[in-house]
Amino acid sequence: MRNFLFVAIIATALAGCSTTPTTEAPVEDHGAAGVTAPGAETGGAQGGSVNGSATGGALGNELRNPNSILSKRSIYFDFDSFVVKDEFRPLVEAHARYLQQNRNARMTIQGNTDERGSREYNIALGQKRADAVKRMMVLLGAGDTQIETTSFGEERPKNPGHDESAWAENRRDDIVYAGE
Amino acid sequence: MIPLLRRWLAFAAVSLLPFGAPIAHAQLSIEIVGGAGTTIPIAIVPFDAEATYPLGITGIVGADLARSGLFRLVDTNGVVPRPARAQDVQFPVWRARNADAVVVGSMLPLPDGRVDVRFALVDVVKQVSLVSMAYTVTPQQFRVTAHKIADVIYERLTGDRGVFSTRIAYVTKQGPRFQLLVADADGFGPQSIVSSNEPLLSPRWSPDGSRLAYVSFENRKPVVYVQSLDTGARRAVANFRGSNSSPAWSPDGRKLAVTLTKDGGSQVYLMNPDGSDVTRVLTSQAIDTEAMFTPDGQSLVFTSDRGGTPQIYRASLLGGQVERLTFDGSYNVSPKPTPDGKGLVFVRRDGGRFEIAALDYATRQVQVLTQGPNDESPSVAPNGKMVIYASEGGGRGILAAISIDGRVKQRLVAPATEVREPAWGPFPRS
Numbered sequence: 001m002r003n004f005l006f007v008a009i010i011a012t013a014l015a016g017c018s019t020t021p022t023t024e025a026p027v028e029d030h031g032a033a034g035v036t037a038p039g040a041e042t043g044g045a046q047g048g049s050v051n052g053s054a055t056g057g058a059l060g061n062e063l064r065n066p067n068s069i070l071s072k073r074s075i076y077f078d079f080d081s082f083v084v085k086d087e088f089r090p091l092v093e094a095h096a097r098y099l100q101q102n103r104n105a106r107m108t109i110q111g112n113t114d115e116r117g118s119r120e121y122n123i124a125l126g127q128k129r130a131d132a133v134k135r136m137m138v139l140l141g142a143g144d145t146q147i148e149t150t151s152f153g154e155e156r157p158k159n160p161g162h163d164e165s166a167w168a169e170n171r172r173d174d175i176v177y178a179g180e
Numbered sequence: 181m182i183p184l185l186r187r188w189l190a191f192a193a194v195s196l197l198p199f200g201a202p203i204a205h206a207q208l209s210i211e212i213v214g215g216a217g218t219t220i221p222i223a224i225v226p227f228d229a230e231a232t233y234p235l236g237i238t239g240i241v242g243a244d245l246a247r248s249g250l251f252r253l254v255d256t257n258g259v260v261p262r263p264a265r266a267q268d269v270q271f272p273v274w275r276a277r278n279a280d281a282v283v284v285g286s287m288l289p290l291p292d293g294r295v296d297v298r299f300a301l302v303d304v305v306k307q308v309s310l311v312s313m314a315y316t317v318t319p320q321q322f323r324v325t326a327h328k329i330a331d332v333i334y335e336r337l338t339g340d341r342g343v344f345s346t347r348i349a350y351v352t353k354q355g356p357r358f359q360l361l362v363a364d365a366d367g368f369g370p371q372s373i374v375s376s377n378e379p380l381l382s383p384r385w386s387p388d389g390s391r392l393a394y395v396s397f398e399n400r401k402p403v404v405y406v407q408s409l410d411t412g413a414r415r416a417v418a419n420f421r422g423s424n425s426s427p428a429w430s431p432d433g434r435k436l437a438v439t440l441t442k443d444g445g446s447q448v449y450l451m452n453p454d455g456s457d458v459t460r461v462l463t464s465q466a467i468d469t470e471a472m473f474t475p476d477g478q479s480l481v482f483t484s485d486r487g488g489t490p491q492i493y494r495a496s497l498l499g500g501q502v503e504r505l506t507f508d509g510s511y512n513v514s515p516k517p518t519p520d521g522k523g524l525v526f527v528r529r530d531g532g533r534f535e536i537a538a539l540d541y542a543t544r545q546v547q548v549l550t551q552g553p554n555d556e557s558p559s560v561a562p563n564g565k566m567v568i569y570a571s572e573g574g575g576r577g578i579l580a581a582i583s584i585d586g587r588v589k590q591r592l593v594a595p596a597t598e599v600r601e602p603a604w605g606p607f608p609r610s
Contacts (some may be wrong), residue, residue, distance in 0.1 A: 088477035098380070108401075117534060118513040118527055118556055119381050119425045121483055121490055123395075123402055124439065124467040125422050130447065149441070151423045152403035155379035 062098070063177060069094045073175040076132055076157075078167065079114075082132045092133060095175060096140035103143065106178035109133050110153040111156075114167035119153055126151030133173050181478045185497055187553060208367030208592040208599070210247055218338055223254040223279040223503035228264035228286035233319060237297065240326035241283065244344040245333060249588030254279040266300035274304045281310075283329075294318050297325055301333050309334050310450060318572065323368065341563045347605040348568060349373070349383040349392055350579060353598040360394060360607075362409065365591055373407060374414070375553065383603045384427050391453070392603075393417070393427035393436060404438055404455050417455035418487060429453075435459070435472040437480060440441075462495060462502075464515075472516050472524075481505065481515040492526055492539075505539060507559060514557065518584070519564045523548070527556050536569050538584060549586045559582075559604045568592075568602040 011163055062068045075088045084092060111126030130149035138144050159166035222245060230236045247252040254277050256262075263269045263284045274282050287298030300312035311332060317325050322575040324345070331342030346365045351358060358380045363370040374380065377399035384390060393406045404426045407414035418424035422441030429436060435450050440458075448462040449472045464467045466486035473480060474494070481494045490511040495502045506512035511529035518524060523540040533552030539545070549567065564584060569582040571591075577600045579592040592599070 010543075073602050090446075106418045107524070110401075110461045112413075117511065117529065118470065120439070120470045123423055124469040127446050128467060148421055149423075151441075152379075152397065153402075155381070155397060 002007075004173075005010055011109055034088070035083035063180075064069070072096055075173045075175075077129055078169065078171075079173040081171075082128050084132060084136055092136050096137040096142045098139065099146045100140075106146055106148070108148045108150055108178070110156075110174045110176060110177045111149065111153075112156060112172050112174065113154050114170045115154045115157065115162070116167070117154075123151045123153035126153045129173050191259070207370055208594050210367055210590050213589045213591050219250060219252040220281065220590075221252045221254050221279050222281045222283065222333075222337075223256050223274055223277065224283045225256045225262055225264075225285075226261070227297070228262070228283070228285050229289070232289075232384075233287065233295075233317070233322065235320050235322050237287070237326040237329065238285070238364075240282070240323060241330045241333070244327060244330035244342075247366065248334065248589065249583065249590070250334075250338060266302050266312060269302045269304075271304055271307050279304050283333060285329075287332065290316065295322075297322075299329055301336055301493050311487070324406075327364070327366075334454060340565055341564050341607070343561045343566065343604075345608050346562060347389070349603040349605065350599055351380050351383065351387065351601040352555075352594065353600070354596070355576075358533050361394070365604075373409065373412075374405075381601050383601060384429060385603055385605045386429050386453070387431055387433045388609060389606045389608055391431065391452070394429070396424045402591050404436075406436075415452065417453065418451065418458075426469050426471065429471050431475055431477040439469040439471070448480065453572075461483060461497065468515055472515055472517055476520045477520055481517060483513045483515065505541070516558050516560050516567075518560050518561060525558045525560055525567050527558065535581065536567060538567075547586065550582075555580070559602050561604045562607045566602050566604075570600045570602060 063070050065071055069091055072091050075084060075091060095107070099107060109130040111128065111130030113122040113125045127149060130151060134147045134149045137147060156168040158172065159169040204412065204503050213255050224238050224242045225392060226236070227533050228240050230238060232247040237407055241254050246253050264286045265284060269282050280304045280305045282304055283299060284302065285297065285537060288296040290296055296314060296316055298314045301310045302499050303310050305468035307343045315325050327344040327376070328428055328565060330344040334342035344363055347561055348365055349360065355482050357375060358371045358378065359375040360383055361370045361382045362373055373392060378400065379506060380394045381478040383392050383394040391406055393401050393404060396405055402423045403416050404424045404427045405414050406417050411566070413550060417436065418438045418440060420440055420442035423485045424440055427436050428440040430451060436453050438449055439446050440449050443460070446467045446469045447460060448468050449460050450457050453460045461480070462482070464484060464486050466484055467574070468482055468484045471480045478498060479490050479494050479496050481492060483490050484493050486588060487504065490513050492506040492515045493502050493504050506526070509528055509530065512526055513523045514527045516526065522542065523538060525536060528535055528537045534554050534556055535548050535552045536550040536555045536558050537546050538546045554570065554572045556570050558567050560567050566581050566583055568579060568581045573593065577598040579591065579599050579602045582588065
């Protein structure tokens, strides 16, 4: 219990300094894996990760401006649907425009599902949602290589509840820019 | 603990432990929640000199057999003298106690510290000794030996190979921490294989039991790893642009089927277990995922929404038609072929309930094995007789197991821990 508390406090501290672009958990991940796995190999197809390099100051302030639509990062979906609803069109268009105007910017769209059903199948469903938003952004002028689509499936719920209102919050795409 | 180290530990998002590291984890305890129609009454007599060892053998043998749901333990108290050899068994004594079979044995210490363990299985009805075996083992091997003895008894009396010497892999979530663990099939001796602050899922055993493939989100996206259980060494074998998930081993251990999105959409590929020689084997405009090899290694069964809803299909790796296998209902996923090659178990949605069911290829019959409401991730025991799966109990994730005929049901519970993603390991080597 004490350990759990400690972790929670650290997490809070991290959240408190989220404007600093260097507080990236993935960096810690890599380090920890290397240090604690003496026999581990880091071969294979490694290197495709978008989290490896932070663009740091290259990120426009617009992205962090709470008054800008670019600070809005979640697109919600109906049950069993991959259709981007009209209410999210302005958000998608704004991010597509940003990518078009900032050709060095890189984005990951992370698809998510609610908790119901197969975990593996939900990864594929989340991927389909992420792909749907990417397709729209590319049609609007974003570069294909600027956007990676991935999926968390049901593994990263925004709302941990088990009812329709929680599920509605969890059927979503999250937009994350490289360096954030 | 010094603050720095503590801080580092709090940050150590992924840590690997060589298999066998002596770390205690919340152990699964198994309870039978539904029994078979008929059980074999069996008396397991404490072995001669067993009481001189802190950890005995017959207690574990009895627990294994009872847990299978196919046996009922007969009280052995008060039988004097206690038989230790087959020829010592007095049949009327055991008939009076309604035992159909009796297990007797001895544990003789040897000068080098090892122990000569012998047992015999006696059929009380036919009044014959069915089998007798001897093992020379160290006291540290008592548990392994007990499982072997239980396997011999189980096979002799049921006709099916026992799975008491196998292992299971599963994922726990405790607070923010995910762990992939391997334990004996009775839940004993859980060992952490990898732990992470990001989700872990889909552990899959290599056919020889020496490696696990699994999906880790430690890089903030699904990546497929293969890890040796002997050395702890691991490798990201599928870390392409997009998502990488759903690993499955070919029966000869030479190939992995994986779902990749690198070329757009979730599609099934084959690769070597070191990540080389990636080739696409299925092409559709829809989701194709959850591929598993059939036991002959010549086909894949997989989940696809190519027909509008997720259904299970079979595709030959030698070419030819893709065949749809499930038709009833709008959600049939997670196919796991049975080792006899005659069918598969899968997850079906019935209304809002997710249930484990079994499909027979020849008859096209579907037998619903569980009632949900949230049962998923089935994994078939290597003898094809039990299915372990993820379920819910007391408001959290637990593991449960059900016999392939639906008659025997077990729950595997760890205190205060979410347990999920079970994978039943292969028969042990040799």
